[in-house]
Amino acid sequence: MMIKTAIAGASGYTGLELVKLISNHPKASLEAVTSNSYQGKAFTDIFPSMRGFESLVCTPFDAVALSSKVDVVFLALPHKVSMAFAPKLIDQGIKVIDLSADFRFDDAKAYEAVYQPHTAPKLLEESVYGLCELNRDRIRSARIIGNPGCYPTSILLPLVPLLKEKLISPQGLISDSKSGVSGAGRSLSLTTHFCEVNESFGPYKVGNHRHTPEINEVLTKAAGEPVSLTFVPHLVPVTRGMVSTIYAQTCENVAEKQIREALNKWYENEPFIRILPPDKFPNMSHIKGTNCCDIGFHLEPESGRLILVSGIDNLLKGASGQAVQNMNIMFDIDEKAGLDWVQTPL
Ligand SMILES: NC(=O)C1=CN([C@@H]2O[C@H](COP(=O)(O)OP(=O)(O)OC[C@H]3O[C@@H](n4cnc5c(N)ncnc54)[C@H](OP(=O)(O)O)[C@@H]3O)[C@@H](O)[C@H]2O)C=CC1
Numbered sequence: 605m606m607i608k609t610a611i612a613g614a615s616g617y618t619g620l621e622l623v624k625l626i627s628n629h630p631k632a633s634l635e636a637v638t639s640n641s642y643q644g645k646a647f648t649d650i651f652p653s654m655r656g657f658e659s660l661v662c663t664p665f666d667a668v669a670l671s672s673k674v675d676v677v678f679l680a681l682p683h684k685v686s687m688a689f690a691p692k693l694i695d696q697g698i699k700v701i702d703l704s705a706d707f708r709f710d711d712a713k714a715y716e717a718v719y720q721p722h723t724a725p726k727l728l729e730e731s732v733y734g735l736c737e738l739n740r741d742r743i744r745s746a747r748i749i750g751n752p753g754c755y756p757t758s759i760l761l762p763l764v765p766l767l768k769e770k771l772i773s774p775q776g777l778i779s780d781s782k783s784g785v786s787g788a789g790r791s792l793s794l795t796t797h798f799c800e801v802n803e804s805f806g807p808y809k810v811g812n813h814r815h816t817p818e819i820n821e822v823l824t825k826a827a828g829e830p831v832s833l834t835f836v837p838h839l840v841p842v843t844r845g846m847v848s849t850i851y852a853q854t855c856e857n858v859a860e861k862q863i864r865e866a867l868n869k870w871y872e873n874e875p876f877i878r879i880l881p882p883d884k885f886p887n888m889s890h891i892k893g894t895n896c897c898d899i900g901f902h903l904e905p906e907s908g909r910l911i912l913v914s915g916i917d918n919l920l921k922g923a924s925g926q927a928v929q930n931m932n933i934m935f936d937i938d939e940k941a942g943l944d945w946v947q948t949p950l
């Protein structure tokens with residue numbers, strides 16, 4: 605059986621990544637790519653790197669037309685936009701994997717405090733947060749997935765097991781995170797203009813980044829009590845990649861061995877989570893082009909402070925790779941299908 609897919613918003617960076625992944629997927633086919641700005645244009649006119657690999661022409665989005673063609677649609681659209689598209693697909697019996705923030709929250713009020721009034725609250729209630737390793741059972745039977753943000757993925761994967769195992773305090777968590785510029789998408793903006801980012805480095809949205817409530821909602825559930833997290837994102841002048849350096853206070857008498865045992869217990873059978881050996885830490889160049897999340901750590905014995913470092917490719921495990929992993933789970937095929945290769949080996 606082939607899973608028939610379409611990508612809405614294929615002209616963006618996560619859209620391109622999805623086209624590459626589905627084109628190489630052994631059990632999925634790409635039936636349609638939709639775009640507003642490039643209707644009627646060949647996909648390869650937008651991305652010449654795909655010449656010879658993809659022959660689709662961009663069409664306008666039409667849920668009824670898609671219903672006879674596909675089983676699942678990836679919405680690679682901006683947040684606040686996807687919520688208008690998703691219900692139309694669900695009404696046609698098509699599954700949805702949404703890469704925006706529109707279906708990530710359990711609590712509509714938490715979403716609305718950061719974004720805008722939600723126009724599909726029932727679907728938001730039904731949607732499943734697609735953090736594959738931690739939510740697999742619910743993903744299996746979901747009709748709609750809210751694919752996690754890239755920063756949340758890099759922060760939640762290391763922290764959730766340690767909070768659940770009561771090895772770290774839910775208070776005073778700090779994540780100092782760095783992202784490549786493709787995290788901001790393909791549309792033009794002054795902040796991602798070459799001259800503004802080249803040879804430049806610094807934090808942005810300090811104290812008010814919209815990912816903080818998304819991360820907090822999941823951490824609070826894992827801890828079983830409110831958490832306090834300081835999240836500071838930084839932009840680094842590379843195209844892709846993300847590294848989060850996270851500081852946490854361990855609970856009394858917790859030793860490094862227990863941290864390693866807990867992470868191994870949760871992740872040793874996970875193909876896309878790599879717990880690094882002692883004294884090894886993630887590096888953007890080690891995860892670029894993979895669907896992996898690398899996690900390394902160091903415990904300061906005197907202070908009990910744990911330094912966790914996680915690394916992902918923002919466009920793969922942080923977006924399109926995780927979206928395909930979600931599709932594999934939803935359609936009950938090998939979770940690694942189409943993902944067990946490296947696009948850009950060093
Ligand atoms: N970039 C990243 O690393 C990550 C991105 N995400 C999320 O994934 C989604 C896609 O991101 P990304 O690919 O980077 O974004 P891009 O800006 O690169 O692409 C978004 C695409 O959406 C389409 N679009 C824009 N506005 C509208 C609109 N009003 N109505 C319909 N279509 C519209 C555009 O295509 P066209 O005009 O051709 O229709 C555009 O190509 C976003 O929600 C983003 O937050 C999540 C994790 C990581």
Ligand SMILES: CC(=O)N[C@@H](CCC(=O)OP(=O)(O)O)C(=O)O
Pocket residue numbers: 703704705752753754755783784785786787788789837839922
């Ligand atoms: C570098 C950069 O600008 N990054 C984006 C995050 C992109 C992402 O993954 O988040 P969403 O899916 O929630 O958009 C930002 O800080 O808003």
